[in-house]
Amino acid sequence: MKIRVDDITDKPRLLTFEEPYDAFPALASIHKIGQSEFLSPITVELTVVREYGHIRVKGEVSVGMRFACSRCLALFDSVLRSDFTVFYTEGNHFDSDEDEVELAEEDLVSVSFEGEEIDFSHEVAEQVIMEMPLKPLCGDDCRGLCSTCGADLNEGDCGCESASFNLKFNALKNFKVEK
Ligand SMILES: [Zn+2]
Ligand SMILES: [Zn+2]
Structure with a gap:
């Protein structure tokens, strides 16, 4: 060049x-x-x-x-x-x-x-x-992985959704995959 x-x-x-x-x-x-x-x-x-x-x-x-x-x-x-x-x-x-x-x-x-x-x-x-994006996203509306079971939430609800709002909120806030 x-x-x-x-x-x-x-x-x-x-x-x-x-x-x-x-x-x-x-x-x-x-x-x-x-x-x-x-x-x-x-x-x-x-x-x-x-x-x-x-x-x-x-x-x-x-x-x-x-x-x-x-x-x-x-x-x-x-x-x-x-x-x-x-x-x-x-x-x-x-x-x-x-x-x-x-x-x-x-x-x-x-x-x-x-x-x-x-x-x-x-x-x-x-x-x-x-x-280059620091945090690449497959789409703005990507739902990520379930912090409880690790399922890809873009493919549908995994069932953990029935947990209380608080749990869900905290999970989103401190996103990590549990072992
Ligand atoms: Zn994604
Ligand atoms: Zn789940």
């Missing part, structure tokens, strides 16, 4: 990339842990343009992923998408520990580059990671 700096002009240019997840070390290690899997190549559309003192890159990244629901543990697939803008500035006017300056707006990132090429891989991988 590279472009020669000389090929970037003040006329916006659209670039499309498609690369397997294991071309990105950070994504490969997420996949290896196994809680989330990549099902498709990472697809990226970038519009690059030179303006003022920097290069502006507006991008959209998408990838098919498989997650385990944090409530019912079922596996489900979904397409993860993220829109982002990165400003690349030539030279290293930043201290090494300030290479990346996050600006006020969340998905606006400023990065410095050196040399004749810009490699977008690092920022693209970072966008994917930021977009």
Whole structure:
């Protein structure tokens, strides 16, 4: 996911990339842990343009992923998408520990580059990671597992429902699967 700096002009240019997840070390290690899997190549559309003192890159990244629901543990697939803008500035006017300056707006990132090429891989991988849900849900209305018997409540009531409201309420509050 590279472009020669000389090929970037003040006329916006659209670039499309498609690369397997294991071309990105950070994504490969997420996949290896196994809680989330990549099902498709990472697809990226970038519009690059030179303006003022920097290069502006507006991008959209998408990838098919498989997650385990944090409530019912079922596996489900979904397409993860993220829109982002990165400003690349030539030279290293930043201290090494300030290479990346996050600006006020969340998905606006400023990065410095050196040399004749810009490699977008690092920022693209970072966008994917930021977009990954911390607590994936198979659906907003997922009912989770019964805290008493462990049954998947999405498949119907297990019978423990007849317990008092208090019990049910506490079970939801301190969700854990009893052994
Ligand atoms: Zn679920
Ligand atoms: Zn139950």
